Amino acid sequence: MTDGAALGRRLREGDRSAAPAALNVIEDRSPAGRSAALELLAEVSTAAMKGEAPAHLIGVTGPPGAGKSCLLSALVAAWRAAGRTVAILAVDPSSKRSGGSLLGDRARIDHDPADDGVLIRSTAAGMRLGGLAPPTREAAEALAAAFDVVVVETVGVGQSETDVEQVCDTVAVIVQPGSGDTLQFLKAGIMEVPDILVVTKADLGDVALAARRDLAAALRSLGRRETPVLAVSSLPPPSGVDELVAALDAHRAALDLPAVRTRQRRLAALAEFTFESGERALRALGGRREAEKLLAAQDPALSVRDLLAVLEQQSR
Amino acid sequence: MRTYAGHSTARESNALYRKNLEKGQTGLSIAFDLPTQTGYDPDHELARGEVGKVGVSIAHKGDMHTLLDGIPLGEMNTSMTINATAAWLLALYLTVAEENGVDRGALQGTTQNDIIKEFLSRGTYAFPPGPSLRLIADMIAFTVDEVPKWNPINICSYHLQEAGATPAQEIAYALSTAIAVLDAARERVPEETFPRVFGRISFFVNAGIRFVEEHAKLRAMGQLWEEIGRARYGVTDERFLRFRYGVQVNSLGLTEAQPENNVIRIVLEALAVTMGRDARARALQLPAWNEALGLPRPWDQQWSLRIQQILAFETDLLEYPDIFEGSVVMDGLVSEIVDAARAEMATVEEHGGAVDAVNYMKTQLVESHRARVAAIERGDLKVVGQNVFTSTEPSPLREGSDGGILTVDPAVEEQQKDAVTEWRSSRDQSAVDAALSQLSEAARDDSINIMPATLACSAAGATTGEWAGALREVFGEYRAPTGVADAAMAPDDEALSELRDRVETVSEGLGRRLKILVGKPGLDGHSNGAEQIAVRARDAGMDVVYEGIRLTPARIAQAAVQEGVHVVGLSILSGSHLELIPSVLAELRDAGVDVPVVVGGIIPEADAEKLREAGVARVYTPKDFEISRIMGDIVDLVADRNGLAAAPAAA
Incomplete structure (x- = not known):
């Protein structure tokens, strides 16, 4: 039987090579798997860690096609250049009919297979209606013990941010210029105001500028003018990535983390x-x-x- | 009349071309290997196992000189199957012509250069869509005056049918691609030149076994093309409005089972594009009967050439005016296809044109292909020798010691690696550096045509990998959409629901849902098969990590570890399975992954045996058309490896 506690201890000591096996245990829903997972999680709990895990937990969410994978490629490169290790939990929906899923984000996020400072794990949202499955929260908890940055990437606009917010320190919503969904949801109060709004495809020029302006105006009318709205282009030459990294760090620095x-x-x-x-x-x-x-x-x-x-x- | 040919080194391909020309072939059709097609030198990590495999390896102008040695370029019509690196290979061709004293104006030929279908089907792209389209437009603007007899682009509906396109989709996506290219070119040439540009666009289409409908398709395509020329671009000169196309008949329908039947299929498909004079192909290229088995030998290619010669010289095919003129049935069929194609083109337009609609088109193709594969599985679509009339006498055609196919000597790769190192050390490096930095500058400035700088690199002795590498720096890398994520679910049937029950049972035993990694090692971009496996695995209830194409063994191993998969499925069609699969297995072992690995591809039985000895759990080839059965095998393999009671077998 898998020794959950040993995996948990290895993560706590910063051994990233324990992460894939730890995630296998956490996803295991059998009784034996559950008890191993609970032992594992106890080793990375706030009590065992003697304080909150220092990792920055970041939620990245937005509709399909908004450019999340491109953006993550650029962020991973920037974080790695700064010497920070990164784990990404890419959550994709499950088919309601078959229960299966097609997890394609891994293929779209650029990373060097020889670099053990990056971990990408694709997970299916499971059959639960709406929200993040419990294994995702637990996976984020476990990874936070061993990685500097843990990203939870989800699809959607409107509902899923609320769930991501329960897991992450900082939530960034990705907006594709020209699509008005996010704007409408914000104004109508269907969606919580995220910590950071990112307009992708800044290389589109005017459309991206207009999207950024509209979002800023909406935030002002909601009394949230301090919420940053950034424009990023992941195509070469990339722009706005360093600013986004700084904005994510600034948000986190201002939090009362415990x-x-x-x-x-x-x-x-x-x-x-x-x-x-x-x-x-x-x-x-x-x-x-x-x-x-x-x-x-x-x-x-x-x-x-x-x-x-x-x-x-x-x-x- | 020609056959698509080229393999191993420039020297061996040159000998093959000379022999084919002696046999009565009237042009060259050059097949390049995958590293050359995707812009890597023979010594690049991704080139491993692929050098000289599906075509000839051309790394610099020295190789091009050897390839064309003793061939009268001024009299040749040369077709190059080259896309992402078309500008580069054309530059090498022009350099060799110039250094041999042949005038550019006399050169005739075609560079395939259709990047959209690479994103949709064939996978040998190098740069993102925007810059790729710019390279094409630059080539068009350059050749229209400098190399006036050259066809800078040959838009391929061919590969769309291979990817599953219906006749209407084939027409709609090809013509939408032509529109995207022409729109881009229009910005780069003077207005008075534009009608000539329109006239230089040619097509490369596919002809399938439903040959009456296929003939109607070509008539429909010609009609729509003329309409686009007149209405969208204001072209009035009849010469420029003619729909010019070449054909390679369908390889998709060629079977591994009873492969001799493929000769009959090829003849019928050739009829589709030659029957009616009003829609007759200008160039015809026939595949070999044994393509589903492995690489064709010279004799196999000769047989295909003979088919064409018999049609042209023995039959009365070419003696009449258009034999369908006035046919009510043919006209009705044509207008049906025209209407459907028009509707689909409008949808592509709504998605912002061919470039922005790549994802949409890809999803539609995956969906059409899924429907086709399912119809064969159910037996609704009959394929003789494969799903009906399957009992057969042993074929004497496959009795030779070579098993009926050509094998490439693996030593070619080492030779080419040494040769390119040698080449790099013997040239004037400062001239190469200067030419490459000029190229980067041109790439960064959208208003500069890329061709002069490319020619300078070619003349200075730069390599294929250096040229593409400089452009990758500026344009960025790109991974095309896979189309699988949005593919529709298969309709529920008994086989599928029984499969789902087995997946559920095994997942229950595993503690978490059965998870499979699907990907393609090496440079082979033909992803249709891998996509169908991925989609069906999802429909069967598995969690599927689809990694796509162009994966190194290290990347596959890393994905298997990080994703915690229970089984790995690899697909490889380029013939480099013996080089790549064992190194994937070794990487997996080193990474401590102990899961079953299954492999699918064009794999001769002798090689399949070697792969199984190396540790591959199952090998699937084109004759294994029942995906449900493959899925069942996979479930059993996982159950077995994890010590779970065998899932209930099929009733």
Whole structure:
């Protein structure tokens, strides 16, 4: 049987070569796999790490064809040039009918196969309707112990940012010039305002400029004028990539990291509890508000699994 | 009349050309190897196993001199199957002509130069779509005055049919490509020259086995082409409006099972493009009967040449005016195809034209091909010897010691590697450096034509890899869309749902969903087969990591490790399986990956045996047309390797 704890310890010590096997364990839904995964995750928990994992967890999301893969190619090159190691979790939707999936992002993200400082793992969103599957959150948690930057890449506009937000420190939404979806969703309040908006294909010139202007105007009207809107071109000669790296770093530097991650763990535990046990169980706790209060009273370092256990115990 | 030929070294290909010319061939059709087609020198990592394999290796003007030695260039009509690096190979050809004292104005021939179909089907692209289109436009602007008898581009609907296109799609995507090219060229030539540019555009089409419909397709294409010339570009001169095309008949329908039947298919397909005078091909090129088995030998090519000679000289085919004139059936068929093609062209236009619609067109092709493959599997589409009438006597054609195919000596690669090193050390390096930096400058400035700088590089002795490398620096690398992600699901049927149950059962045992890596090692870009496997694996319920084409063994191993896959599927059609597959296996072993590896491709049985000995779990060839069965094998292999009880077998 796989020794989950040993894999977790290796990750905690910065051994990146343990990452693929660790991800196999985390994705394993069999009872034996689950218990190995829990041992593994315990080794990379906030308590075991003696503080929050220092990795920068970045969510990159946007509609298909917006240029996410090109942008990630450019970001990977920039991060590697600066000596930072990078793990990318590329999440693609699963077919509702067959349960299978076609995971094509790996082919589109440029990387050097000889460079062990880059890991790309394609994962299927699974059959769960909407949102990130639990293995994605746990995978991000595990990778954060060993990599400097962990990117969670998802497809979509409108809904998925909310889930990515529960996993990542910084969320960047990628907007393709000429498509008005993001603008409409922002204005209508369907979509949360992301931390950073990136307009791709800046080489298109006027169209990209117009998209950037419209987004900035929308943010002003929402009272969020401080949210950066950047234009990036990944085609040679690339432009705007360094500025984006700086903006991502600046956002992260301004965060109260322990507070943000604690809040995320509590939200994730609540979401997971509701999914697993249902609204009825939530009512047994006295409703969402009471459940939130219960979580807020817990030790901030408690992991999602521990928090979930607290909720389950209380609801019986 | 010619046959598509060239292999190994320039010297051996030269001998082959001279022999073919003696046999009555009237032109040259040069096949280049994949490194030359994609802009790599023989000693580049990606060239491994591919040097001299599907064509001749040409790394510099010295090779071109050897290739054309003793051939009267002023009298030749030379067709070069070259696309991404067309500007470079044309420059080498012009340099050799000049150094042999032949006037540019006398040179006749064609560079294929259709990059869109490389993105859609054939995979030998080098640069992103924008810069690629610019190179084509530059060549058109250059040749129209400098090499006036040259056809700078030959738009290929051929490969679209190979990728699965229906007749309407074949016409629509080829003509949309022509429009994209002409629009780009229009900006680079004087207005009065433009009608001549239009007149120099030629096509390379495919003719399939449904030869009556195929003939109608060509009539439809000619009609639409003239319409485009008049309406969109205002061309009025009849000479420039003629739809000029050459043909290679279909290879897709050629079977590995009972391969002798392919000769009959080739004859019928040749009839499709010669029957009616109003839509008759200007150049005809026939494949060899054994293409689905491996590389054709000189004798196989001679047989194809003889087919053409019999049609031309023994039959009465060429004695009549158009035999379909006034045919109600033919006219009806033509107008049906015209309407469908027009509608599809409008859709491409809505997607922003051929360049922006690459992803859309690719997805449509994957979808059409999926439907075709499924129809053969179900038996709705009958292929004699493959899915009907399959019992056969042993074929005497395959009894020779060579197994009925040509094999290329692997030593060629080492020779070429040494030769290119030798070449680099014996030239004036400062002249090469100066020419290459001039090339980079020209590439960066969109208003400069790339051809003069390219000719300077050629004359100075630069290599294919150096020319393409300088342009890659400026233009960037590119990976074409795969079309698989958006491909529609196969309709549910019993076989598929039974397969899904097995995938579910095994996934349950594995703890996570069965995950497969599909990719193509080496430079071979014919991805149709790999795409069909990837799409079907998804439909069967697997998680599929599709890595696409042009993968090094190291990259495949890295993907297998990082993705945690349970099985690896590799596809390779260029014939370099014996060089590449063992090194993929070695890399996987070094990386500690212990998963079954299955391989598909044009692999002779003797080679298949060697691959199995090297550790490949299963080898599939074109005769294995039942993808469902391949999927079933894969599920069993994974179950077996992971010690799971065998999944319930097919009922």
